[in-house]
Amino acid sequence: MSTVGNSTNIFWQESPVGKLERQKLLHQKSCVVWITGLSGSGKSTLACSLSRELFTRGNLSYVLDGDNLRHGLNQDLGFKAEDRTENIRRVGEVAKLFADAGLICIASLISPYRKDRDSCRAMLPDANFIEVFMNMPLTLCEERDPKGLYKLARAGKIKGFTGIDDPYEPPLNCEIEIKQKAGVCPTPGAMVGEVVTYLEEKGYLQHQ
Numbered sequence: 193m194s195t196v197g198n199s200t201n202i203f204w205q206e207s208p209v210g211k212l213e214r215q216k217l218l219h220q221k222s223c224v225v226w227i228t229g230l231s232g233s234g235k236s237t238l239a240c241s242l243s244r245e246l247f248t249r250g251n252l253s254y255v256l257d258g259d260n261l262r263h264g265l266n267q268d269l270g271f272k273a274e275d276r277t278e279n280i281r282r283v284g285e286v287a288k289l290f291a292d293a294g295l296i297c298i299a300s301l302i303s304p305y306r307k308d309r310d311s312c313r314a315m316l317p318d319a320n321f322i323e324v325f326m327n328m329p330l331t332l333c334e335e336r337d338p339k340g341l342y343k344l345a346r347a348g349k350i351k352g353f354t355g356i357d358d359p360y361e362p363p364l365n366c367e368i369e370i371k372q373k374a375g376v377c378p379t380p381g382a383m384v385g386e387v388v389t390y391l392e393e394k395g396y397l398q399h400q
């Protein structure tokens with residue numbers, strides 16, 4: 193019997209099927225691929241393209257996108273610092289469950305605060321947390337501005353917009369950094385290739 197937070201008199205229920213059995217069934221080693229970066233840096237593009245490529249290769253993944261989760265699980269959260277922290281904590285816990293289920297969980301959120309990302313890393317046993325930093329300049333993200341949010345932020349119509357009047361703390365030692373080469377952004381395919389190569393080299397994509 194234990195107490196966790198406000199939950200008292202709770203008991204952990206073991207599953208009759210273990211994580212190793214689920215991973216063996218899926219021919220893969222589960223993990224969390226955590227994609228962080230400014231709005232417009234390419235997080236969702238990488239997450240979706242990566243998920244498709246893994247599926248094509250016979251590996252099962254699932255995308256947890258910040259925008260999407262804010263339509264449901266996190267619809268009660270805004271963008272003040274403590275709400276972003278709670279957002280990342282919740283997504284970290286969900287990602288941990290997906291990894292325990294044997295999947296390659298691809299989380300795609302701005303996740304601006306280093307301490308929050310590091311807390312998610314600490315949640316994952318066996319260090320199966322792969323931080324991918326979308327290191328794109330603010331100028332590029334603002335040029336792209338597919339949702340027009342940077343324009344609204346610049347006009348003062350959105351307060352506390354990441355990169356404009358809210359902080360983003362870049363990773364100090366991420367596993368993968370996606371960045372421009374000679375001022376040119378890699379294609380979505382090249383971005384996917386960098387991540388798949390890493391996953392293969394580290395043994396996450398065991399073939400039949």
Ligand SMILES: Nc1ncnc2c1ncn2[C@@H]1O[C@H](COP(=O)(O)OS(=O)(=O)O)[C@@H](OP(=O)(O)O)[C@H]1O
Pocket residue numbers: 230231232235236257258259262271275276277279280300301302303304339341350351352353354358
């Ligand atoms: N104030 C503010 N700052 C940053 N982003 C904002 C804000 N308001 C709305 N949006 C939209 O919300 C998306 C980011 O949600 P996240 O859950 O990834 O953010 S966070 O991790 O909690 O910081 C983000 O989506 P992406 O563009 O895909 O990153 C924005 O479209």
Ligand SMILES: Nc1ncnc2c1ncn2[C@@H]1O[C@H](COP(=O)(O)OP(=O)(O)O)[C@@H](O)[C@H]1O
Pocket residue numbers: 229230231232233234235236237238336337338377378379380383
């Ligand atoms: N590697 C890339 N090369 C060219 N355009 C890209 C690339 N990645 C993303 N984009 C474009 O940039 C915009 C923002 O991408 P998106 O994935 O929505 O970013 P985020 O999820 O970080 O907000 C979209 O219009 C998308 O098509």
